[in-house]
Amino acid sequence: MSANAPTPMPRLFYSAGSPYARICRMALREGGLTGRVQEVATTLRDPAAPLLPHSPAGRVPALVLEDGTTLTETTLVLEWLDRLGSRPAMLPDDAMSLAAYGRVLGLLDGIAVWNRELRRPVHERSPSVIALETVRASRIADALEGAVQRAAYQRIDAGYLALTAVLGYAERRHTVWAWREGRPSLGAWFDLASQRDAFGETLPPVGGI
Numbered sequence: 676m677s678a679n680a681p682t683p684m685p686r687l688f689y690s691a692g693s694p695y696a697r698i699c700r701m702a703l704r705e706g707g708l709t710g711r712v713q714e715v716a717t718t719l720r721d722p723a724a725p726l727l728p729h730s731p732a733g734r735v736p737a738l739v740l741e742d743g744t745t746l747t748e749t750t751l752v753l754e755w756l757d758r759l760g761s762r763p764a765m766l767p768d769d770a771m772s773l774a775a776y777g778r779v780l781g782l783l784d785g786i787a788v789w790n791r792e793l794r795r796p797v798h799e800r801s802p803s804v805i806a807l808e809t810v811r812a813s814r815i816a817d818a819l820e821g822a823v824q825r826a827a828y829q830r831i832d833a834g835y836l837a838l839t840a841v842l843g844y845a846e847r848r849h850t851v852w853a854w855r856e857g858r859p860s861l862g863a864w865f866d867l868a869s870q871r872d873a874f875g876e877t878l879p880p881v882g883g884i
């Protein structure tokens with residue numbers, strides 16, 4: 676079968692360590708779509724990665740539709756899963772919940788940059804980038820601590836899943852960040868969210884930093 680031949684159901688390419696892909700994998704579970712989308716593990720940064728024939732970006736998540744069209748970017752994939760019939764729908768339609776989702780994406784993007792920097796050989800790291808992202812993460816986490824105290828992130832939606840994924844990433848793959856310190860409400864929120872099946876079934880491997 677060629678890479679773009681029609682397949683019986685959409686395929687979600689992921690890597691187990693990716694917090695972005697994890698958002699979509701948890702969305703499948705929370706939205707009742709596990710029987711409608713096949714999950715396919717892929718390597719990354721590998722010329723032989725099974726994902727590459729579908730997406731030149733080589734990033735996960737990537738949702739390959741039945742006709743071979745490939746959707747990349749977490750938010751676009753969530754939007755498609757909503758169209759496929761996710762219940763509940765994951766992308767909110769009110770501004771406050773969209774803002775809550777965007778805030779967490781800002782944290783996740785910053786931590787991805789910070790983590791990538793730390794994975795370089797020591798002499799290639801940029802102290803100024805690390806300092807900038809450390810401050811950014813701290814600032815956003817402080818805002819999230821306040822938001823959680825005001826009962827935000829209670830409904831299962833994109834913001835909830837993204838917050839679960841980013842804190843889960845910090846717990847297992849970016850442990851250099853002591854995000855719980857001084858943020859008891861966020862810690863309690865995460866401990867509760869961690870009990871969901873969707874979380875337990877998508878745990879990333881413990882890794883390094």
Ligand SMILES: N[C@@H](CCC(=O)N[C@@H](CS)C(=O)NCC(=O)O)C(=O)O
Binds near residue numbers: 696733787
């Ligand atoms: N903006 C993208 C980010 C996705 C992303 O950066 N995924 C990482 C894994 S966490 C990736 O696939 N990296 C592959 C690479 O850097 O080559 C999204 O929202 O989905």
